[in-house]
Amino acid sequence: MPGMQRTLFCVSALVLASSLSLPSAEVAAEPPLSRARLVSSVTGFVPGVPFDVGVLFDIRDGWHGYGDPPGDSGMAPQISLSLPPGWQAGAVRFPPSLTHTDEAGTTNVYYRQVLLRLTLQPPADLQPGTRVSLRGHAMWLICKEACVPQQADLHLDLEVRHRTVLANPTWQDWLRSGTGTKHPKPEHHDTKAKGTAR
Amino acid sequence: MKPWVKTVMTLAVGLALHARGEAVPGNKAPAFSLQDSNGQTVTLDQYAGKFVVLEWINHDCPFVKKHYGSGNMQALQKTYTEKGVVWLSICSSAPGKQGYNDPAGWNTLNAEKGSKATALLLDTSGDVGRAYGAKTTPHMFVINPEGVLLYNGAIDDQKSFDPASVPKAVNYVVKAVDAAMAGKPVEPAKTRPYGCSVKY
Numbered sequence: 001m002p003g004m005q006r007t008l009f010c011v012s013a014l015v016l017a018s019s020l021s022l023p024s025a026e027v028a029a030e031p032p033l034s035r036a037r038l039v040s041s042v043t044g045f046v047p048g049v050p051f052d053v054g055v056l057f058d059i060r061d062g063w064h065g066y067g068d069p070p071g072d073s074g075m076a077p078q079i080s081l082s083l084p085p086g087w088q089a090g091a092v093r094f095p096p097s098l099t100h101t102d103e104a105g106t107t108n109v110y111y112r113q114v115l116l117r118l119t120l121q122p123p124a125d126l127q128p129g130t131r132v133s134l135r136g137h138a139m140w141l142i143c144k145e146a147c148v149p150q151q152a153d154l155h156l157d158l159e160v161r162h163r164t165v166l167a168n169p170t171w172q173d174w175l176r177s178g179t180g181t182k183h184p185k186p187e188h189h190d191t192k193a194k195g196t197a198r
Numbered sequence: 199m200k201p202w203v204k205t206v207m208t209l210a211v212g213l214a215l216h217a218r219g220e221a222v223p224g225n226k227a228p229a230f231s232l233q234d235s236n237g238q239t240v241t242l243d244q245y246a247g248k249f250v251v252l253e254w255i256n257h258d259c260p261f262v263k264k265h266y267g268s269g270n271m272q273a274l275q276k277t278y279t280e281k282g283v284v285w286l287s288i289c290s291s292a293p294g295k296q297g298y299n300d301p302a303g304w305n306t307l308n309a310e311k312g313s314k315a316t317a318l319l320l321d322t323s324g325d326v327g328r329a330y331g332a333k334t335t336p337h338m339f340v341i342n343p344e345g346v347l348l349y350n351g352a353i354d355d356q357k358s359f360d361p362a363s364v365p366k367a368v369n370y371v372v373k374a375v376d377a378a379m380a381g382k383p384v385e386p387a388k389t390r391p392y393g394c395s396v397k398y
Contacts, residue, residue: 069390070357070392072333072334072395073333073334073391073392073393073394073395073396074394074395075261075357075358075359075392076357078358078360102395103324103398104333104334104395104396104397104398105333105395107395139358139359139360141260141359143394143395145295145296145397146258146296146394147259147260147394147395148260149260149359
């Protein structure tokens with residue numbers, strides 16, 4: 001696929017190995033400051049047909065993550081996927097970030113929830129009816145007054161379909177909510193219709 | 199005087215007092231006088247005739263932890279102080295902010311971390327940090343024996359807190375000091391620093 005940038009992604013056995021050795025997260029009762037999940041626009045894909053996936057970051061209120069470039073300080077999220085042979089991944093796409101200015105400078109930040117998207121191109125020779133497991137790793141920084149490094153192993157299982165793509169109904173919610181703004185985009189309402197529907 | 203005029207003037211004076219400078223390579227490095235962690239006054243002028251490296255520091259910052267946890271920073275400090283370079287670590291964290299320590303606390307930390315810096319300077323007002331335009335920890339500056347700034351920017355090209363990124367780094371401070379000591383131009387002379395924001 002033209003424009004695909006495979007170089008962004010480390011196909012790394014190390015990443016896989018580390019996912020096995022990490023202790024289970026969130027042992028404490030306190031919820032984590034942030035988390036990251038690998039999510040997909042589809043639950044089933046057709047061999048050879050590209051589809052979008054995303055890394056969805058949830059950030060605790062009062063904290064912020066960073067865009068790319070991060071600005072005067074901070075760090076852009078680092079995402080590596082270890083894709084099976086024959087797969088290709090496009091560049092990570094960042095939604096518009098917000099500007100955060102304090103005495104030390106200006107940074108490009110996200111609040112609350114942000115979805116970073118990328119397009120995956122599966123190979124054409126996969127067997128319909130089987131499942132594919134995608135794995136990866138994310139490192140990102142969140143800050144309030146202080147900064148705390150974060151990391152997570154990513155995984156996603158998808159069904160290989162014969163002819164029709166199976167859309168993920170939650171994807172639209174993530175698109176709407178994962179803008180990194182302080183408040184989610186309101187759901188679209190047709191006020192006229194609402195006013196008359198009694 | 200109309201109240202709004204007074205307000206504008208107050209704001210203007212306030213902004214001027216907190217104006218952030220920018221140390222520009224090729225220009226004279228801003229002079230300073232700070233207390234070190236042993237209570238001694240240290241000035242930039244006293245090191246005329248020597249190369250000086252300035253390192254902005256906050257040990258609670260993940261990026262600083264990367265460079266000290268891996269031993270990278272201490273190794274650089276050792277290498278260059280042995281070559282006669284003066285290495286000054288400067289903390290601009292305000293009291294109560296992350297990274298701030300009193301002088302005794304700094305001496306304990308320096309011993310724990312195995313710092314090989316010439317001195318640790320406390321810039322609690324943040325004035326020196328602002329004069330240099332120090333944005334991050336770490337943020338590095340290299341000054342030549344004539345007091346001219348040679349380098350302003352990141353320690354290296356790995357904009358990450360991941361310790362695994364240290365071995366593959368191109369270190370800009372090494373490049374700058376080595377070039378300058380060999381009488382060669384410093385390239386790059388300016389990069390974008392990376393790290394935590396300085397806690398002014």
